[in-house]
Amino acid sequence: MLYALKIAARYLTASKAQTALLVLGVAVGVFIFIFMSALIGGLAEFILSRTVGDISHITIEAETADPAILIEPQGQILAVVERGRVRTASLSDADTWLPLINGVSGVIAVSPQINGAGFLTRGAQVSQVSVAGVEPGRESAILNLDGYMVDGVARLGAGLVVLGQTLADDLSLSVGQTVRLQSSRGVNAVLTVSGIFQTGNGGMDQARAFVSLSTARTLFAMPQGVTRIEIKLRDLNAADATAMRIRALTGLDAVPWTDGAGQLMEALNAQAQTGYFLKTFALITIVIGVASALLLSTYRRRPEIGIMRAMGAGRGFVVFVFVTQGALIGMMGGLSGAALGYLALLPFPTRDAFRAGTLPLDITQGSYSLAIGLTVIGAILASILPARSAARVDPVTAIGQ
């Protein structure tokens, strides 16, 4: 079939302008496919990074234990059991699990925390806050606190607190000033503001106070254990599978971020579906373009096909010549379109540098191989009809044309 390949290549090079236009048309289709892949993928990446990039991908929270019911051996007792409200639930064996969780594939950070509620008081000003006690040195393990600092540093230690910008403004606080924090357990502590952050998330900036884990132990009277373990993954899309692995490994109730993110997932799916439609239309355009051009070529070359058949070329040979033309057009168009797409995406910022207001085009999500592969397959499929039409050419009629 090497000879059929030569004939196919010769037919394409014989009409250089026509072939160039055809390849350009295919390349534009592939370019659109790649551009849409990069845009949809980049957009999804951008939305996810803005919404769940700074939250825990898997969370393990202490379960509040129900008190035991004691039933008399004789007779029956109807009892209404109310969950305990005095003690804070804790993961008392957290230290045992942490090394195991750290070793799970895909886990990049683990942050044991003690969380609770409290009040920040400065003079007559009082603000309700959500207190997060994290280990010093792991301030940015889950939320990129370092990246959001607008004043001071994200350094936690004994007697230090890091506050959101809105909260600091409400209490007229600046770095270096002190503030009183009263926990929900009634424990008071006087803390010095070591840093102020602004994430852009209203709730976080207005009501979150970060303290060290040891400070949180004192505030919430929890000498051991933690209330929550937050886990960050390399690939946030692997949260479901990784949470399942952690559950199997530790027996703890590891909850992926996707639980309770139904609306976000629906929106992302809808966006992905839109992308699929657009890419499918691009492929259909390619297939129609190749099929119509090859049909035209088949009609134009009918006399030659007739001669070939008269000289002993079988129908299979003729089919192969035209299918090969389709494959070559698909390959050339696919490669050119992929190269064009890549070059066009180069000037855009990388996924790590996406900023609000810029088009989030992710060059790594161009689906280049898929685009080339589908284009070649599409072009081959598109050429089957013209090829079969060519193979059915009656040599006597064709030669007489």
Place this chain on the structure above:
Amino acid sequence: MSALLVAQNLVKTFGTGEAATRVLRGLSLTLEAGEMAALLGPSGSGKSTLLTILGTLMKPSSGQYTMLGQDLIAANDKALTAFRNRHIGFVFQFHNLLPDFTALENVIFPTAVREGRETAAARARGRDLLVRMGLADRINFPTAKLSGGQKQRVAVARALMNGPELVLADEPTGNLDRVSAMRVMELVAQINREEGTTFLISTHDEKIANLCRRQIVVGDGVVTG
């Protein structure tokens, strides 16, 4: 000489019903191996239809046709294609070369299509044939740059490429000037003499017909002389 091909009671009807046209009406013909025969007859007498059937490009409506002992009526398209490639060469009135290929590429086409590639042996034979046709300086010329006579000589070389037992020529000189026509016919006669290839040449030209040792006259769908 032995019979190369035997055609008996060939009938060919085009169309159906009232529009049916019977072009061959029970034509019978035998060609001996090594013959050089002219096929004569007025336009519409069935010469081209007969050549098409003998070339296995078309099947008759009825009748028998055997060549080299093979029944070519019963054979399927694949078998006929292979048979045609191996045993029959064609020369058409309008040369019918592949326009995007050189003279040599056109000549070696029948061998290359059978073998799936252009072999060195095929190229060598193709060159020899072109040299023999007086086209030594046109071997790698695009066919579009050749004159009418040169194109027809390339077509003859192509017809001979696979060493066929039979070459069917339909008005091979009909589109050429007298000098070119005689040049082509001299080459055909030389090959017939030297290689024993059988030629059946359809022509209106008596001078061309006179170069052939046998004249077959077709009229009204049958051989009349």
